[in-house]
Amino acid sequence: MAGRPQVVVDRASPVPLYFQVARQLEQAIESGELPPGARLDNEIALAEELGLSRPTMRQAIQYLVDKGLLVRRRGVGTHVARARVRRPVGLTSLFDDLSGSGRQPTTAVLSHTVQAASGVVAAALEVPEGTAVLALERLRRTRGEPLAILRNHLRADLVQLDSAVLEERGLYEVLRDAGVTLAAAQQSIGARKASGAEARLLDEPRGAPLLTMRRTTFDDRGVVVEYGDHLYRASRYSFEVALTGR
Amino acid sequence: MAGRPQVVVDRASPVPLYFQVARQLEQAIESGELPPGARLDNEIALAEELGLSRPTMRQAIQYLVDKGLLVRRRGVGTHVARARVRRPVGLTSLFDDLSGSGRQPTTAVLSHTVQAASGVVAAALEVPEGTAVLALERLRRTRGEPLAILRNHLRADLVQLDSAVLEERGLYEVLRDAGVTLAAAQQSIGARKASGAEARLLDEPRGAPLLTMRRTTFDDRGVVVEYGDHLYRASRYSFEVALTGR
DNA sequence: ATCGTTAGGTTGTCAGGACCAATAGTGGGC
């Protein structure tokens, strides 16, 4: 039974075959049907059982290898990765992450204005200095406790934002619904002391260490969508990053 | 000229064709021959020009898309990514990163002992409590200034370490040369205040914010190789992470 | 018993072809 989890493909579905297979394998791994270390049948046998070609089967496996769920070694075979890779930092907002783990985030919009871009903001958004940009400052809480101060700058021409909506949902979610495809990001993670005002907002003692995250996000055309400068309470938050050495 | 950078493939070489192409395209992008936003010829034309099949050409392009250097859009074409993605956090040590950017790192081994694994260390290395493990504490400097305190725990049975070697080279480099294949890692990035002793070692004021990085590294069999607990001066160091939303 | 050799199995790479789906530009109709 091991090595041959129950997988069925629907050729009438518009979902790519390799993706159908990948998702079902992923589910089998997460459900424990394929425990860590379990060996899969070889690619040719798997492809034959499912009525697929080997390249398609390989593509499904490759997808899971990239995700860190499977490990392939030539001459040996394909195994379920032993190391449980936790959720990696991805193109998701803090809001997504929190609500995904059932932590009921709430957001307070502290300020929401249109400004003339100047200096670092103009450079980060790759617009001429003086261009009108959206400036956003929010306080994110979870279970009533403050967690992070989120400062964002957006190109004003991209999307219409409403403060009421931003109190209910994450920025990335709103952007995606507005038809913006978030494709890539560059982020820089550091630390510094909290200023007096920041400490007060976050309910931390003066001078407490804060995690800082600067992120520039690009859409699929390579245009800068958003520039964020976020502050997290180091006492309650850390970044998880998973690495695989392709 | 644009869209057709000079690429030649050597079929006698053991280097995979797709990789040869990818490397040369990458070089053309970095040298500026293919500026950001430039459009490549379509896949079929490129493959034909190089005498390759389309799947091989696609594999080369896919490699660079994964790396964030190219952007593909159906019906539109393949373009050089506008956003210059800086070097991402990878399966490299701080030493590799520093020497790669010509910063001449030096290392002082503060302690180097064999201990009985206890509690968190045993759990992190996935060995029974009480197993003999290597404990390592180092101070990394660059240009004479202290940058980080590196605390590592290793399975004692994996590799023989020599303090003199560790003063000269990075831990990961030593491990790789010893035949250990580093395949994946899980790291957690946070921040906290420096203790008195830590502040003294790092030449920071008492209570200065430090970036913390806990990393568990796995080899290609999924066995834990190393567990590291590192402290960086937040005033001189930050983590760069590149994200692509496949 | 130990070490080098060999055989079998498995993933890695590559070719060449076919059809599908999304995009953007064009031209016609309103």
Next chain:
DNA sequence: GCCCACTATTGGTCCTGACAACCTAACGAT
């Protein structure tokens, strides 16, 4: 002048077939 359908272009998916590189384990010679 504006909107919509059409079409050419281009990447996305999938197939068949083949050979190469690599790892493990069993085997035989020393």
